[in-house]
Amino acid sequence: MQKQIQRQKHHHQYSQSNVLFRLVASILICCIAAAILGLKAGNLSHQLKQTEGQLALLTLETEKLKGENDALQKKYNETQKAEKAQPAAKQSEAGKAAQKVAYLTFDDGPSPYTETLLNILKEHDVRATFFVVGNNVVKYQGVVQKAYENGNAVGIHCYNHAYSSIYASQTAFFRDYNNMKELLTSLLGSSPTLCRFPGGTSNTVSEHYGGAHFMQNILPQVTQMGMTPFDWNVDSKDAKPSPASVQAVVRNVVNQARKYHHPVILCHDTKKNTISAIPFIITELKNLGYSFDVLSQNAPACRQNPA
Ligand SMILES: [Zn+2]
Secondary structure (H helix, E strand, O other): OHHHHHHHHHHHHHHHHHHHHHHHHHHHHHHHHHHHHHHHHHHHHHHHHHHHHHHHHHHHHHHHHHHHHHHHHHHHHHHHHHHHHHHHHHHHHHHHHHOOEEEEEEEOOOOOOHHHHHHHHHHOOOOOEEEEEHHHHHHOHHHHHHHHHOOOEEEEEEOOOOHHHHOOOHHHHHHHHHHHHHHHHHHHOOOOOEEOOOOOOOOOHHHHHHOOOHHHHHHHHHHHOOOEEOOOOEEOOOOOOOOOOHHHHHHHHHHHHOOOOOOEEEEEOOOHHHHHHHHHHHHHHHHOOOEEOOOOOOOOOOOOOOO
16 A cells, blocks of 8 residues: 555656656747747848848839830830821922922013002012112112012112123123122112022123123122022013013913923013013913912022023
8 A cells, every 4th residue: 555655656756757847848949949930030031131122123123114115115206206297398398399389570670660560469469579770779769679578579680781881891790790789788778699690691792792601700709699690481572672562471471481380480670561461470370370489599590501
């Protein structure tokens, strides 16, 4: 009996120490696990920080790419827009060349008929170009100013129309020319840029008075002065000694002008029949699809002598 009690006591002691051992072991395991978890957590935190950094870098990279993409898109849109606009510009240039524009030009004036002509042009909403003569400008200054104020172009023909005088020498020519330039500049407030030589750029009368190659010698000098010389491709033939009838002037102009997209029509506002022919010429050419404009440095060139 006593032996049994003692065995039980030993067993109890053994159980107690066993429980203690288990407790200590459990605590140890917990500590180790905590240490491992702590290490892992430390690692995870480090990794998280690294990932956050990478994410920030990626965000920056994405924003940079987005910016580049926006810039490229903008450039692409602009290119598309320019490509779309280009054919329109080409078309408008082609359209401009295809447009039929008539240039009425009047030499040798002003005259007693010029004011009537200005009224006719205004009534028809047409502007023309006047290559005036200095001696006549002095007589009809108000008419020249009115022509200019109405939107017509005024260019140099010559001061003194006598061929023997103007084409006597280069010195004589440029003296006449500069006198004319000064006269128009003071009268109109702006320097003329257009001119038409008496007889045109291919005249031979200048060689008769001033020697061989007279026009070839003066032409480059005139263009260097910033002047644009214009001839004509349609002659109204109104300058003949025997006056051309109104019908003849209309017929001469319309029959030749219809052959050109840009007819430059030679008339003289010193001829009464020409003034009477102008309303018919305007109506006929408008019916044929022509508009009217003044000559300018931008107008298509019209030169018989290209020198
Ligand atoms: Zn003339």
